[in-house]
Amino acid sequence: MTQTTLWRDAQLVTLTPAQGWGLVPDGALLTEGERLRWAGPLAELPAEWRASVAAEQGLDGALVTPGLIDCHTHLVYGGERSAEFELRLQGASYEEIARAGGGIRATVAATRAADEAQLARGAAARARALMAEGLTTLEVKSGYGLSLEQEAKCLRVARGLAGLGLSVRTTYLGAHALPPEFEGRQDDYVDAVCAWMPQLHQDGLIDAVDAFCERIAFTPAQTRRVFEAARRLNLPVKLHAEQLSDQGGAQLAAEFGALSCDHLEYLGEAGVRAMAAAGTVAVLLPGAYYFLRETQLPPMAALREAGVPIALATDHNPGSSPGLSLLLMLNMACTLFRMTPEEALRGLTVNAARALGLADRGRLAAGMRADFCVWDAAHPRELAYYFGRNPLRQTVAGGLPRA
The missing domain is CATH 2.30.40.10 (Urease, subunit C, domain 1)
Known part of the structure; x- marks a missing residue:
């Protein structure tokens, strides 16, 4: 009993x-x-x-x-990128570092070089740091493997974090960056990302599908192809949208009934309206905003006025948000984005659950x-x-x- x-x-x-x-x-x-x-x-x-x-x-x-919910993380990866932190302090931009072969590609190389046990140890240590501040549900994205074998490896490690006493949701982010073996063949790589998806889904490794729609990543047209592949498998979608520029990603994501659009510093009025109509959650990531020293604020007033639910997350990753404190995200959301303490707590509970499609928590x-x-x-x-x-x-x- x-x-x-x-x-x-x-x-x-x-x-x-x-x-x-x-x-x-x-x-x-x-x-x-x-x-x-x-x-x-x-x-x-x-x-x-x-x-x-x-x-x-x-x-x-x-x-x-x-219990607190972190609805956007990249917790499974190899290596670290503190050298890039120094470069940015010396004036290099996130885009310049990425175009010079750093950024996500540097983490891809370190992740591919690590075995599953090494990745699991690193991810578990990060998860425990979040758990020490009340984490009970965690989302983990792939996107540092960028091949079928390597993405599966990272997703298996993410699934294994449930053994720590967490609820874990895994998101396939194959469309995160272009791996070196596909240099100059971005459309071919998008075809591969879509082709790998059924196998990863069949293996029980995917709860949702994400993409990075941005000038330094994938175009709206390429993102649409990823979303169409997800729709064929009845997988919900999410999107890294409007972080560095307004690519119309939020409207595209809303068209597919996306669970969430995340970052959103450059979100325009059309994107806000589309998200509101679709019931898509806005996931704000104050850690990345702070770490990259952004100055363009998300459109807080427009999101509130339109009734778009606002969630928060750490966006933990080695390049743009290496923080592991949910409580600090609450404070940053209030100080940087002028959210109220109540809005911020809802962002790590009620609306974070909604951003993961989970109606039974928060x-x-x-x-x-x-x-x-x-x-x-x-x-x-x-x-x-x-x-x-x-x-x-x-x-x-x-x-x-x-x-």
Whole structure:
């Protein structure tokens, strides 16, 4: 029989209303296996449910939020690119480094040279750093292998991170950069990316498909071919869109009902309207904005006015966002993008879940997955206020306390 546990004496941050924290003082959660059976004021817990409780955990008035979700990462890779960091500080641009053979291609070479065990050790260390700040669901993209064998290797490593006690979603990002063996044959490479997709899907390695639609990457026409291949396999799509220029990627992604468009510093009005109509989530990546010293802000007012859901993520990768702190992303979103603390927390919970197509997490409500964090904080705005301080006391993932 599945055990029922009562988590009581908590201040719940349910995030169940469309706006507002959904605060419940003197609240409680009733978990049954990996699901939340009930959430609300302890005094309102039905007597018959109280009688079914097998175990109780007192939380001494701690703050409880949904588990945090990182919906955009590139966590599996070899090597590092600190030398490029120095070059950028000396005046080189991200595009100049990429065109000179650095950037993504440098990481591709290091990733191809690493075996699966080496990649797994590196990815697990990064995942644990995120877990230390309340991560319960993680998205990991491929895109540093750029061949069928190497992309499969990276996706297998990503799937293996579930063994750490995480929910893991994997995204195929074959259309990330052009590998050296396809130099001068970009359309041929797009054909290959599409041709590899059925095998990777058949092997159970793909939950979604992404592409990098940008001047230094792939054109809208090439991205469309990738999305059409995904549609034939009934795989949802996502897009790296409008990071360095407005290529119309958001409109294209919306046409395919994309789960999310990510980055979006150069998103225009037409893209905002298309995303709103399609229900596509805007995933903002303050770590990359900060690390690349961007000055073009995402169109925050337009996204809000159009009602586009806004999610946040670390975008952890070795070149443009090597950060491993979800709490820092909350603070950066508020300070750099002028999001409210509530918007920022929703960005790492409710809307991050939506960006992954997951309707069973991100809020504290009956029927949701029992993923939640216990914090030494008096109010949820403190999570975005501090940086360099981790108030996490405990994480529960799928109803199980994490050691």
